[in-house]
Amino acid sequence: MTRPGDVRLAVELGVDAIGLVFAPGSPRRLDATRAVSLRQAIPPLVHAVALFMDNPGSEVEALVKQVKPDLLQFHGSESDAFCRGFGLPFVKVLAMGGGNTDAAGLRKRYPSASAFLLDGHAPGQPGGSGERFDWSHVPPLGKPVFLAGGLKPGNVGEAIRAARPFAVDVSSGIESAPGIKDGGRMQQFVEEVKRADRSNPG
Numbered sequence: 210m211t212r213p214g215d216v217r218l219a220v221e222l223g224v225d226a227i228g229l230v231f232a233p234g235s236p237r238r239l240d241a242t243r244a245v246s247l248r249q250a251i252p253p254l255v256h257a258v259a260l261f262m263d264n265p266g267s268e269v270e271a272l273v274k275q276v277k278p279d280l281l282q283f284h285g286s287e288s289d290a291f292c293r294g295f296g297l298p299f300v301k302v303l304a305m306g307g308g309n310t311d312a313a314g315l316r317k318r319y320p321s322a323s324a325f326l327l328d329g330h331a332p333g334q335p336g337g338s339g340e341r342f343d344w345s346h347v348p349p350l351g352k353p354v355f356l357a358g359g360l361k362p363g364n365v366g367e368a369i370r371a372a373r374p375f376a377v378d379v380s381s382g383i384e385s386a387p388g389i390k391d392g393g394r395m396q397q398f399v400e401e402v403k404r405a406d407r408s409n410p411g
């Protein structure tokens with residue numbers, strides 16, 4: 210998210226986490242000052258997640274100090290040692306696009322990850338692209354799996370029923386333009402997630 214009002218609405222709707230993007234070249238990339246002001250809009254018990262994609266270690270370290278996220282999310286080719294080097298739990302992303310399903314390799318390469326996020330874009334490409342993958346192909350990863358990629362109000366229920374993820378993550382599917390969340394779509398998305406959870410408990 211890039212605007213405090215979007216953060217406040219998401220919190221009111223009951224989301225578990227808010228993503229702050231620091232990936233180079235992203236249209237949603239925040240500078241430290243803006244990120245700190247968004248961070249201040251995230252109350253206790255809602256997680257602030259900082260997203261990176263092959264950022265230099267010194268930059269990650271500085272942003273962690275200034276923004277104080279709860280969780281880090283790595284979208285690039287960072288190693289396990291790099292990801293765990295900031296003293297915070299982390300999520301490693303597996304790009305599922307282009308038929309990439311090397312789940313066993315991922316599990317082995319990232320023993321320190323707290324969770325894995327399966328995204329629809331191809332390896333090496335940025336997230337937030339609205340690309341989905343085949344949700345019936347969610348590999349066993351032995352840790353909580355977050356599902357992302359092309360989710361929107363009209364398909365998130367189907368995705369939850371197919372993949373039964375621990376969490377879902379959405380970006381472009383609730384936007385009117387990159388970084389600009391649409392309040393109505395955000396509300397619809399959360400309602401559909403709650404509906405799917407009610408009909409598929411556990």
Ligand SMILES: O=C(O)c1ccccc1NCC(=O)[C@H](O)[C@H](O)COP(=O)(O)O
Nearest residue numbers: 232235335336337338339358359380381
């Ligand atoms: O959002 C970005 O611009 C971005 C850039 C580089 C790496 C990751 C990025 N976002 C990652 C996300 O967590 C998105 O929420 C995820 O890829 C889902 O995006 P979408 O398919 O648009 O819902």
